[in-house]
Amino acid sequence: MDNQDNFSRRNAIKLGLGTAAATMVSSGASAANPADPKTMFKVPQVFIPIADQKEQFPVRRIYCIGRNYAAHAREMGSDPTREPPFFFQKPTDAIQYVAPNTIGDHPYPTLTNNYHYEVELVAAIHIGGRDIKMENALNHVWGYALGLDMTRRDLQRAMGDQKKPWEIGKSFDHSAPIGPLFPVSKIGHFKEGNIQLSVNGVVKQKSDLKQMIWSVAEQIVKLSEANELFPGDIIYSGTPENVGPVVRGDVIRCQIQKLPDLVIKIV
Numbered sequence: 001m002d003n004q005d006n007f008s009r010r011n012a013i014k015l016g017l018g019t020a021a022a023t024m025v026s027s028g029a030s031a032a033n034p035a036d037p038k039t040m041f042k043v044p045q046v047f048i049p050i051a052d053q054k055e056q057f058p059v060r061r062i063y064c065i066g067r068n069y070a071a072h073a074r075e076m077g078s079d080p081t082r083e084p085p086f087f088f089q090k091p092t093d094a095i096q097y098v099a100p101n102t103i104g105d106h107p108y109p110t111l112t113n114n115y116h117y118e119v120e121l122v123a124a125i126h127i128g129g130r131d132i133k134m135e136n137a138l139n140h141v142w143g144y145a146l147g148l149d150m151t152r153r154d155l156q157r158a159m160g161d162q163k164k165p166w167e168i169g170k171s172f173d174h175s176a177p178i179g180p181l182f183p184v185s186k187i188g189h190f191k192e193g194n195i196q197l198s199v200n201g202v203v204k205q206k207s208d209l210k211q212m213i214w215s216v217a218e219q220i221v222k223l224s225e226a227n228e229l230f231p232g233d234i235i236y237s238g239t240p241e242n243v244g245p246v247v248r249g250d251v252i253r254c255q256i257q258k259l260p261d262l263v264i265k266i267v
């Protein structure tokens with residue numbers, strides 16, 4: 001018996017349990033209620049509030065499409081012909097919810113000297129599936145929100161130059177500010193309409209959702225070929241051109257028609 005076994009046994013004895021009894025207790029507990037196992041600690045589930053409802057939307061995965069507006073693809077140095085779309089993920093807990101009519105304090109992240117905004121329409125999935133067909137794709141969308149795909153551009157570029165993963169440039173704490181979700185039943189789908197971002201009142205990004213290279217429906221089709229989609233998945237649908245840097249003190253205001261403005265202050 002090694003030290004660790006001794007330690008476990010001593011603790012079991014201290015608790016008034018033989019080793020066998022302790023094992024039975026723990027396996028019995030998980031067998032009785034496998035959906036709610038006893039865990040060492042709780043990991044919080046991430047939610048996005050739904051406008052005018054108490055019920056919230058639980059987030060499973062955050063998918064983001066890259067270079068989905070032609071002019072943005074060009075400014076990133078790539079050819080915006082219809083090469084197959086590509087996706088990356090952010091960790092679920094990168095969500096920073098910002099309520100309408102408030103200014104979210106957004107921390108300037110570590111490790112970067114070139115911190116960029118990317119305003120994006122976000123689609124929220126409530127019906128999963130794989131190999132979803134184009135004609136059904138939008139039926140999988142429960143609703144939409146306005147979001148920011150915040151990016152440590154210097155790190156993203158450096159990693160790209162070295163043919164390494166983008167992750168450190170895209171997938172970090174607080175990198176996904178988002179407003180409340182609005183159901184399709186109330187606001188419909190977003191196939192066109194103004195998408196805009198200003199910094200300290202100066203318009204920086206301004207385009208139309210119809211300029212997307214791959215529509216939200218096409219993104220769902222393509223994503224579901226790579227991964228089975230599940231309820232709770234959300235998709236950041238890409239940013240238009242004129243991304244740029246912010247510094248501490250800057251206020252970013254995002255706008256898409258029919259959605260409340262999303263506003264953050266870099267702190």
Ligand code: MN
Binds near residue numbers: 064236
């Ligand atoms: Mn983006």
